[in-house]
Amino acid sequence: MDLDFWIERWDNGRIGFHQDTLNPYLAYFYGEKGTDLAQRDKLKVFVPLSGKSKDMLWLSQNGYRVFAVECSKRAVVDFFEENSLNYKHVEKDQRALYQSNDLDTPIEIYQGDFFAVEKKDLAGVTDIFDRASLIALPEGMRKRYVAKMADLQDAGIRTLLVTLTYDTAEMNGPPFSLSEKAVYDLYSEHFSIEKLCIKDVLSEEKGLRSRGLTALTETVYKLVRR
Ligand SMILES: C[S@@+](CC[C@H](N)C(=O)[O-])C[C@H]1O[C@@H](n2cnc3c(N)ncnc32)[C@H](O)[C@@H]1O
The missing domain is CATH 3.40.50.150 (Vaccinia Virus protein VP39)
Known part of the structure; x- marks a missing residue:
């Protein structure tokens, strides 16, 4: 199962895995049971194979910083556009990075292969959400x-x-x-x-x-x- 399989699914809208609602376990363990809101800016959550998951939006709106990786450009662009987030696309170390421009939603998505992520990319990451x-x-x-x-x-x-x-x-x-x-x-x-x-x-x-x-x-x- 290679990247083309997923990129084609996104391009053809075959994304039955996408949930329009917040994941309830994330809401419970990182919301209700999570660190105090005031302390959350010290936490950064890595979301591997992120798709356009609403969970990233919720995390960023609830005090966490987010770094994600997703191979499909369609998914990454849809995430920012469907959530009405201003974003910029930058090339960093020859990689495509999409960053929210809004300080209230600190999200950075690397559009590329998870297996090409390097340890330095996860600087500051304290938590990982794998759904x-x-x-x-x-x-x-x-x-x-x-x-x-x-x-x-x-x-x-x-x-x-x-x-x-x-x-x-x-x-x-x-x-x-x-x-x-x-x-x-x-x-x-x-x-x-x-x-x-x-x-x-x-x-x-x-x-x-x-x-x-x-x-x-x-x-x-x-x-x-x-
Ligand atoms: C089943 S979906 C889950 C998406 C997301 N975690 C969610 O909860 O909606 C898997 C995602 O991983 C992406 N993907 C698969 N292999 C990848 C890889 N090697 N690197 C980056 N993204 C990948 C696909 O494009 C797809 O969006």
């Missing part, structure tokens, strides 16, 4: 993604990881099913792992039901880089 990012990738790419994530992070960086689990005989990804065992196998070498919650989401996921799923759970983990 539909790891699970967008097929099993064969997971180890590379997690190894890259481990390389990019200093000790102490926290990740909120949202996964889906279903019977792979019923449906092919994306999104790809990830078992709890797979999460521990992938992350335990470099990360501490805490399972925060698990929820039956079959009734909420009409699109995935129509693809044949008869059972579907969502699990949320907190990872901390050791």
